[in-house]
Amino acid sequence: MPTLRLLFSAALSFAFLFNAFSAAASEKVYRLKLAETWGPNTPILGDASKNMAKLANEMSNGRLIIRIDSANKHKAPLGIFDMVKSGQYDLGHSSSYYWKGKVPNTLYFSSMPFGMISTEQYAWFYRGGGMALMEKVYAPHNLLSFPGGNSDIQMGGWFKKEINSLDDLQGLKIRIPGFAGEVMAKVGAKPVNIAPGELYTSLERGTIDALEWVGPAFDLRMGFQKIAPYYYTAWHEPGSETQFLVNKKVWEKLPADLQTILETAFRVAAFDMYTQALDANANSWATMSAEYPDIKVRDFPPEVLNAMQTATQALLQEQASNDPLAKEIIESQQQYLNKIRAWTDISSKAYLDANSNQ
Amino acid sequence: MPTLRLLFSAALSFAFLFNAFSAAASEKVYRLKLAETWGPNTPILGDASKNMAKLANEMSNGRLIIRIDSANKHKAPLGIFDMVKSGQYDLGHSSSYYWKGKVPNTLYFSSMPFGMISTEQYAWFYRGGGMALMEKVYAPHNLLSFPGGNSDIQMGGWFKKEINSLDDLQGLKIRIPGFAGEVMAKVGAKPVNIAPGELYTSLERGTIDALEWVGPAFDLRMGFQKIAPYYYTAWHEPGSETQFLVNKKVWEKLPADLQTILETAFRVAAFDMYTQALDANANSWATMSAEYPDIKVRDFPPEVLNAMQTATQALLQEQASNDPLAKEIIESQQQYLNKIRAWTDISSKAYLDANSNQ
Numbered sequence: 001m002p003t004l005r006l007l008f009s010a011a012l013s014f015a016f017l018f019n020a021f022s023a024a025a026s027e028k029v030y031r032l033k034l035a036e037t038w039g040p041n042t043p044i045l046g047d048a049s050k051n052m053a054k055l056a057n058e059m060s061n062g063r064l065i066i067r068i069d070s071a072n073k074h075k076a077p078l079g080i081f082d083m084v085k086s087g088q089y090d091l092g093h094s095s096s097y098y099w100k101g102k103v104p105n106t107l108y109f110s111s112m113p114f115g116m117i118s119t120e121q122y123a124w125f126y127r128g129g130g131m132a133l134m135e136k137v138y139a140p141h142n143l144l145s146f147p148g149g150n151s152d153i154q155m156g157g158w159f160k161k162e163i164n165s166l167d168d169l170q171g172l173k174i175r176i177p178g179f180a181g182e183v184m185a186k187v188g189a190k191p192v193n194i195a196p197g198e199l200y201t202s203l204e205r206g207t208i209d210a211l212e213w214v215g216p217a218f219d220l221r222m223g224f225q226k227i228a229p230y231y232y233t234a235w236h237e238p239g240s241e242t243q244f245l246v247n248k249k250v251w252e253k254l255p256a257d258l259q260t261i262l263e264t265a266f267r268v269a270a271f272d273m274y275t276q277a278l279d280a281n282a283n284s285w286a287t288m289s290a291e292y293p294d295i296k297v298r299d300f301p302p303e304v305l306n307a308m309q310t311a312t313q314a315l316l317q318e319q320a321s322n323d324p325l326a327k328e329i330i331e332s333q334q335q336y337l338n339k340i341r342a343w344t345d346i347s348s349k350a351y352l353d354a355n356s357n358q
Numbered sequence: 359m360p361t362l363r364l365l366f367s368a369a370l371s372f373a374f375l376f377n378a379f380s381a382a383a384s385e386k387v388y389r390l391k392l393a394e395t396w397g398p399n400t401p402i403l404g405d406a407s408k409n410m411a412k413l414a415n416e417m418s419n420g421r422l423i424i425r426i427d428s429a430n431k432h433k434a435p436l437g438i439f440d441m442v443k444s445g446q447y448d449l450g451h452s453s454s455y456y457w458k459g460k461v462p463n464t465l466y467f468s469s470m471p472f473g474m475i476s477t478e479q480y481a482w483f484y485r486g487g488g489m490a491l492m493e494k495v496y497a498p499h500n501l502l503s504f505p506g507g508n509s510d511i512q513m514g515g516w517f518k519k520e521i522n523s524l525d526d527l528q529g530l531k532i533r534i535p536g537f538a539g540e541v542m543a544k545v546g547a548k549p550v551n552i553a554p555g556e557l558y559t560s561l562e563r564g565t566i567d568a569l570e571w572v573g574p575a576f577d578l579r580m581g582f583q584k585i586a587p588y589y590y591t592a593w594h595e596p597g598s599e600t601q602f603l604v605n606k607k608v609w610e611k612l613p614a615d616l617q618t619i620l621e622t623a624f625r626v627a628a629f630d631m632y633t634q635a636l637d638a639n640a641n642s643w644a645t646m647s648a649e650y651p652d653i654k655v656r657d658f659p660p661e662v663l664n665a666m667q668t669a670t671q672a673l674l675q676e677q678a679s680n681d682p683l684a685k686e687i688i689e690s691q692q693q694y695l696n697k698i699r700a701w702t703d704i705s706s707k708a709y710l711d712a713n714s715n716q
Binding site for chain 1: 477593639698710
């Protein structure tokens with residue numbers, strides 16, 4: 001029955017064509033480009049995007065492919081905001097407070113002096129209204145921002161001399177950028193900015209008297225402990241959150257399942273970066289304190305902390321009085337901090353105090 | 359040209375049939391059943407599975423559908439281990455320490471007296487070897503276990519009288535189940551078990567002198583603060599992790615993308631439950647401390663804490679000497695705790711101490 005065979009054969013050809021077309025429609029592959037602030041192979045900070053891209057690829061069965069360009073490629077480590085806004089890149093991984101010169105209200109979504117620790121801040125983001133406020137700040141710029149991983153609480157920095165009073169801070173040359181630098185200036189220190197590659201020599205030769213960098217995981221290899229033995233505890237970045245940036249138009253074109261996959265990959269990569277940072281700090285501090293037993297860990301005296309806290313409040317008041325959205329964010333953070341810290345104090349703090357060997 | 363039209367029409371029919379068949383093959387829907395320990399609509403604990411199932415459904419575009427049965431349905435709140443092991447259910451949501459009577463080494467994956475706080479424990483799970491040890495314990499039982507959400511640090515409980523010395527604990531009738539109850543017995547108290555519905559009356563009438571429940575988020579509605587004003591800070595569950603259980607054979611039959619989707623949904627739901635618990639405790643403590651200003655928050659005196667810590671170590675030594683795997687887990691936890699707590703002490707603890715209003 002040749003006619004029937006011909007019919008069947010033609011039908012099969014059509015079927016394959018049709019099927020291939022249909023599969024291509026439902027299995028459309030989305031290729032997105034991500035620019036990160038960090039150099040290639042930066043530990044912890046650079047792992048967040050890699051983990052995120054791998055998860056998104058696996059969960060989407062290859063339908064979401066994210067290429068990562070590090071700073072050596074795009075040459076604009078502090079241009080991520082603009083490149084994702086314009087659509088030159090679809091995604092970014094950076095830190096919100098880098099954009100405060102451009103959009104002042106982006107300052108509040110990394111970490112604030114005397115503010116929330118990482119876990120308190122995650123609760124504020126996801127349960128206390130933080131995500132909605134961040135969207136308010138970023139949406140007018142064709143951007144969405146998501147928590148991008150916490151690099152853990154940052155140390156107050158390395159000092160060549162002990163700080164016993166506010167007097168000891170007067171005229172002290174310290175490398176400390178951004179808002180924390182403004183606070184330091186307000187209490188009498190002289191904040192300066194120095195390229196990372198010149199920090200060690202500047203500290204060694206006395207061009208600066210002190211510097212803040214990150215914490216043990218990043219500080220160990222810099223070697224500051226060899227030349228500035230006083231390691232001050234945290235005040236200015238109690239829980240530094242990075243960010244994933246998304247071009248809003250690109251986001252809106254993704255099918256719903258890929259949006260959820262992307263957002264979920266952000267969250268797991270962020271959480272994973274936080275546990276990685278905790279683990280790395282613990283390991284590096286174990287090494288550092290064993291190899292350099294002369295490091296002297298110090299808290300700033302209450303007089304200094306009070307002055308820095310007063311300066312922080314004054315700067316925030318200034319910002320709040322100039323901008324209703326700044327006021328809304330600052331008040332939201334302050335109210336949430338007051339509420340959750342009361343709980344942290346009788347739970348984690350009480351437990352850590354009771355079990356401390358110090 | 360009727361022949362061509364007929365051919366085309368037949369081809370189309372075949373094409374649709376073929377396409378429908380092909381779609382069914384690649385879009386196979388997996389329906390899994392999950393049994394949870396909790397009753398229906400239990401806040402926080404019960405939200406973890408709901409969030410997880412929703413995420414898995416959305417990310418898989420409907421290919422992974424998880425039905426949740428609460429305790430009122432399956433009638434076996436403490437039978438989750440057996441039901442998932444046997445395949446009666448594919449998944450479970452419960453807590454690892456509930457199985458210590460059945461498999462003693464499951465004890466170590468919820469929270470240990472004088473052990474790690476939530477963030478330290480997550481670092482141990484994901485970076486310090488905890489996941490591999492948990493697999494060693496569960497795999498022989500045809501089960502996989504994943505962190506299922508942290509209910510935050512638990513308070514030491516409600517006491518009718520202040521505890522000023524070890525003497526005050528002698529013969530004290532306290533509701534405190536499990537391993538922590540064994541510790542309490544070793545220092546002279548009399549741990550008793552009482553059904554949740556009878557706790558308030560038992561405490562009011564003096565059948566018991568004290569009880570531990572959870573923390574403000576769960577304690578507020580129980581009303582213990584009205585009849586036992588001393589609220590003791592944490593010692594026995596510094597970071598209580600729940601668990602997702604998976605039948606290993608079911609897991610192995612899932613395609614790779616759905617395995618990653620499921621594992622990722624577990625992680626996000628777990629992390630989300632932790633921020634939810636933090637937020638809920640902060641809110642409930644704000645309400646509780648405002649409405650009941652006579653609550654007296656107390657730390658156990660050092661003499662009592664030292665005795666409880668010594669008792670804990672003695673019980674752990676006993677377990678380690680009976681079972682090489684128990685020894686391996688206990689040592690892994692102890693070494694990781696020593697390392698990471700040294701960092702926590704100079705980072706979060708130092709920061710919280712310096713900023714405390716207490």
